Amino acid sequence: MMSKTHIAVGAAAALAIAQTGSVESCVLAIVGGSLGGIIADCDITPSKAHRDALMGRLIVAGIALAAFAIDYWYGAGVCNYLLESLGAKLVGGIAVFVALTFVGAHTDHRSFTHSLVAMMGFCVAVWLAFEPMLPFFVTGYASHLVMDLTNYQPIKLLWPMKRGFGLGLCHAKRLANSVMLIVGTVATTLLLAYRLAPLFGIAITIG
Numbered sequence: 202m203m204s205k206t207h208i209a210v211g212a213a214a215a216l217a218i219a220q221t222g223s224v225e226s227c228v229l230a231i232v233g234g235s236l237g238g239i240i241a242d243c244d245i246t247p248s249k250a251h252r253d254a255l256m257g258r259l260i261v262a263g264i265a266l267a268a269f270a271i272d273y274w275y276g277a278g279v280c281n282y283l284l285e286s287l288g289a290k291l292v293g294g295i296a297v298f299v300a301l302t303f304v305g306a307h308t309d310h311r312s313f314t315h316s317l318v319a320m321m322g323f324c325v326a327v328w329l330a331f332e333p334m335l336p337f338f339v340t341g342y343a344s345h346l347v348m349d350l351t352n353y354q355p356i357k358l359l360w361p362m363k364r365g366f367g368l369g370l371c372h373a374k375r376l377a378n379s380v381m382l383i384v385g386t387v388a389t390t391l392l393l394a395y396r397l398a399p400l401f402g403i404a405i406t407i408g
């Protein structure tokens with residue numbers, strides 16, 4: 202699937218497990234879900250032919266900046282947590298994350314970074330650097346692998362095994378991608394509204 206679709210579905214999946222009425226939880230879900238949703242595609246080098254890869258990274262950077270700015274302005278606690286936990290663990294986590302991204306950028310598309318081994322490695326990095334974001338990051342990463350698994354082009358889920366896995370249900374860039382982009386965007390919007398509604402004194406009951 203394309204970057205925007207992975208970002209939208211990753212964010213929606215993470216918001217589905219976020220806490221209702223908590224800005225902190227929504228900030229973590231939006232940033233963790235969108236980052237986890239796109240990081241596996243660090244194996245695509247942005248270029249003229251791959252503008253989508255560059256656009257995806259810029260969108261996630263924009264989302265993170267906006268979410269952290271809202272957190273800081275609202276005093277929700279995510280920025281404070283990061284400042285208070287500045288130390289070897291956080292720096293080590295970032296170093297592991299950067300190293301895995303570097304390795305991923307030098308491997309074939311849909312191989313190492315689309316495996317359970319890489320997912321576990323990235324999760325260790327996030328756990329070290331920013332533990333509260335871990336469940337949302339895992340959810341976003343898992344959504345990426347599940348969506349790519351539906352495509353014709355296989356992914357090496359069990360890397361270093363050479364065998365690729367793909368259900369062959371759809372193409373990564375065609376109708377299914379557009380449908381999932383719309384579903385992900387609508388779900389993200391509705392879930393965010395639902396999670397934040399109590400803060401505005403709005404009670405939404407389902408059923």
Ligand SMILES: [Zn+2]
Pocket residue numbers: 202241242311315345349
């Ligand atoms: Zn992918």
